[in-house]
Amino acid sequence: MIDAAWCRARLERALRLREEFGLAEWGRLVHAEANGLPGLVIDRYGDTLVLSCNTAGAEQLAGPLLDAIEEMGLASTIVARNDSPLRALEGLPRETRILRGTPGEVWVEEAGVRFPVDLAEGQKTGWYYDQRPQRALAARLAPDRRVLDLFCHSGAFGLIAARAGAASVLLVDSSGPALALARRAAEANGLAARVDFAQEDAEAAVSRLAGAGERFGLVICDPPPFARSRKDVPAALRAYERLTRRVAGLVEAEGYLLIATCSHHLAGAAFLEAVASGLARARREGRVVAEGGAGPDHPLHPALPESRYLHALLIQLF
Numbered sequence: 307m308i309d310a311a312w313c314r315a316r317l318e319r320a321l322r323l324r325e326e327f328g329l330a331e332w333g334r335l336v337h338a339e340a341n342g343l344p345g346l347v348i349d350r351y352g353d354t355l356v357l358s359c360n361t362a363g364a365e366q367l368a369g370p371l372l373d374a375i376e377e378m379g380l381a382s383t384i385v386a387r388n389d390s391p392l393r394a395l396e397g398l399p400r401e402t403r404i405l406r407g408t409p410g411e412v413w414v415e416e417a418g419v420r421f422p423v424d425l426a427e428g429q430k431t432g433w434y435y436d437q438r439p440q441r442a443l444a445a446r447l448a449p450d451r452r453v454l455d456l457f458c459h460s461g462a463f464g465l466i467a468a469r470a471g472a473a474s475v476l477l478v479d480s481s482g483p484a485l486a487l488a489r490r491a492a493e494a495n496g497l498a499a500r501v502d503f504a505q506e507d508a509e510a511a512v513s514r515l516a517g518a519g520e521r522f523g524l525v526i527c528d529p530p531p532f533a534r535s536r537k538d539v540p541a542a543l544r545a546y547e548r549l550t551r552r553v554a555g556l557v558e559a560e561g562y563l564l565i566a567t568c569s570h571h572l573a574g575a576a577f578l579e580a581v582a583s584g585l586a587r588a589r590r591e592g593r594v595v596a597e598g599g600a601g602p603d604h605p606l607h608p609a610l611p612e613s614r615y616l617h618a619l620l621i622q623l624f
Contacts, residue, residue, distance in 0.1 A: 313367060314374035316342045321380075324603050332414055333603040334435050335380075339613070340605040343367070349431040351412050351423060355381040356431035357405070359388055362396040372405060383407030387431050402426055417445060417466045421491045427483070429459060436600035437462070437528065440564060440618045443596060444526055445470035447562055451523030454478070454515070454556060456508045461488030461501075463526045463564075468497045472524075478504045478511045512552050521558040528618075533569035542569055543580040550584025554592075557623045563592070570615030577617050585621070596620040 320341040324330040335355070336348035345361030355375065359365045368386075375381060384406040393400055412423045414433050423432040441463055444453075449471035455464030458477040465488065468475045475497075479485050485505050492498040504511055508529065527549065533542035550565060557563050567577050578594070585592050598618040606614055 308367070308370065310370040310373035310377065313343075313371045314377060317371075317374055317378060317380070321378075323605070327602045329601070329603045332416065332435075333438075333601075335603075337604050339610055340607040346371075347431070349433065349435060350381075351414055351425070351432070353381050354383040354385065354407075354409065354412055354425070356385045356387050356425055358390060358431060359386070359398075360390050360392045360396075362398060365396075365398055368405075376406070381406070383409050385409060385425050387425070416462070417442065417469065419466050419469050419491065419495050419497075421460055421462065421465070422487050422494075423460075424483070424487060428487075429484075434459065434462065436568075436604050436616050437566070437618075439601045440528075440566065440598050440620075441466050443598065443620060444524060444564055447524050448472040451561070452476075452521070454522040454525045456511065456525070456527045456553065457529045458488060458526075459484045461485075461491055463528065464488075464501065465491055465495065465497055467524065467526075468492075468500050469495065472500065475501045476504060476522075477501060478506065478508055480505065480507050509549075509552065512556065516552070516555050520556060521561070522556055523558055523561040525553055525557050525561070525563050527553050527563065527565040529567075531567070531569040533571045536571050538569075539571055539576075542567075542572060543576060546577060546580040547584040547587070550581045551588040554585055554588035554590045554623060557590070559624055561623055562595075563621045563623060564618065565621070566616065566618035568616050570613065572617070574614070574617040578619065581619055581621070585623070590623050592621045592623045594619055594621050 335350045345364035347358040349356045386403050389400045413420045414423050425432045445466050448467035453467045453472045453475045455477050458479045461477045464475040464477045492501045532545045533539045599616045
């Protein structure tokens with residue numbers, strides 16, 4: 307019988323996994339099929355949970371699921387971010403609403419840096435937990451380097467790099483509200499003196515910086531998905547090739563480029579080929595020193611390998 311007890315058993319199992327990796331308080335609590343709850347995503351921000359029900363089946367679970375969460379004492383506030391376009395395919399309305407409690411200001415902490423989170427309007431549920439492994443990798447390379455964070459959103463990559471000892475950080479995003487969150491985080495964490503902000507299109511910023519002869523020891527390039535459907539894949543591959551070619555010119559010799567795709571229609575091998583082609587067109591030699599994806603709070607069901615949507619490459623350029 308699918309009831310609150312059934313939901314609780316799956317939530318408890320999901321929670322135990324996150325506890326194993328120290329990701330129970332700040333991280334993804336439920337990752338759909340891999341946690342036995344297809345169509346459902348739950349992100350945890352301390353005592354606040356944000357739910358996304360992306361299928362009719364997940365929507366039907368909302369009642370017993372909320373009862374199970376209450377029984378477990380997981381959260382005082384629960385927000386529904388049911389604004390994914392996927393809901394339209396199931397005949398479901400797109401909406402954002404408060405299910406329990408009264409949301410106050412929410413901050414997330416990662417790598418010793420605190421960030422304000424916009425649960426109602428921010429991307430995904432307000433934070434990109436999936437890129438946590440890549441942010442840790444970038445932080446290892448940041449000390450004493452100039453860092454450029456393109457498509458920075460609220461500045462997670464760049465500000466964590468700044469705390470790790472980057473000589474300077476430039477955050478670039480076209481969204482004013484996202485950069486406003488990044489500015490607040492920089493100030494709250496005492497990092498503002500080493501961080502600059504540019505509200506502009508990433509490609510325009512790349513052209514401006516290249517024209518000025520700027521070079522960086524670490525360039526982070528984490529754009530929004532270029533392939534939102536299978537038919538978009540050929541154009542997306544050309545876009546990743548072009549983007550790689552252009553940003554490669556901003557990386558100093560023996561510096562690093564961290565580039566990622568979150569287009570789940572795009573295979574990792576195809577993404578690597580597009581990036582390699584972009585490097586060749588830029589006449590830059592490089593080597594892949596690390597490949598990455600989402601962390602253990604985003605497990606994959608072995609029968610659904612196509613659900614691995616995040617592919618990241620760390621490349622040293624010469």
